Amino acid sequence: MATGYKAVRYRFSRKVAAEIRAFFGLRHAATPTMQILDTFADIRMDDTDQDGWTVRNPVTGHYRCFINLEMPRNRTRWTMAHEIGHILLGHIQDVSLDGVPDDVLNVMEREANVFAEELLMPWEFFEGHALRNLPEWAEHMEVSQEACAWRLLQIPRVYPSSGRQRLGLTDSDFTLLMAQCAAAVIGTKAIV
Ligand SMILES: [Zn+2]
DSSP: TTTTSOOOHHHHHHHHHHHHHHHTTSSSSSSHHHHHHHHHHEEEEEESSSSSSEEEEETTTOOOEEEEETHHHHHHHHHHHHHHHHHHHTOOHHHSSOOOOHHHHHHHHHHHHHHHHHHHHGGGTTOOOOOOOOOHHHHTSSSOOHHHHHTTTHHHHHHTTTTHHTTTOHHHHHHHHHHHHHHHHTTTTOOO
16 A cells, blocks of 8 residues: 555645535635544544544444544644545555554655645635734634644745735735744744
8 A cells, every 4th residue: 555655645635625625615714623524534532642543444434533632722623634634535544544654654644734734724715814913814724823834934935926915915014924934933843
C-alpha cells in the first residue's frame, strides 16, 4: 500500500475537502466538524494524551474516531477535520495507521492537514470580511491563531496581485496583518 504515497497529493486532498463542503452546503466560516465526522465515523472520547486517532473495522469497513475533547475547542475542531481527512483520503486501509512506515505516514499526515485546512479555511471564507487582526480571523474561522496565520501567510503566493482586495483590507492593514501572522508562526512548524 506504500505505493502512491511517495508525494503529498495537494490537489487531490483539497479537491476532496471542497467536495465535502459542497455536499454539506458549507458557504460560511465555522465548518461543523463534529457533524461531518459523525457522518463518517462513530465518535468516541479519547482518554489518552493524543489529540485524536481513527480505527477501521476491517470486516464492516466502519470507522471509529477517538477524539480528545479536553483540548482547546479550536484545536479539537482541527483534529476532527484532520481525522475526516484520513478517512476520506483512504489512508486507513488496515485497522489503523499503526505500523505504517514513517515516510508514508509523513505524507499521510501532510495530506490530512491539507484537507483540514481546505475544509476549515477555504479562500471564499475570507472574502470581503475585512477583519484587520489575526485573532479576529481565527475567531471567525474557529481555528487556532497558529493555523489561521499559516493559512493567511499563503495569500501573497496564491493571490499575488489581489490578496488584500480579497480580504477587503487597505495596503497598510494588509501589511500589518501579514506581519502579525509572521510573528505568530515564528518557532512553529508549518502545518501543511
Ligand atoms: Zn493524522
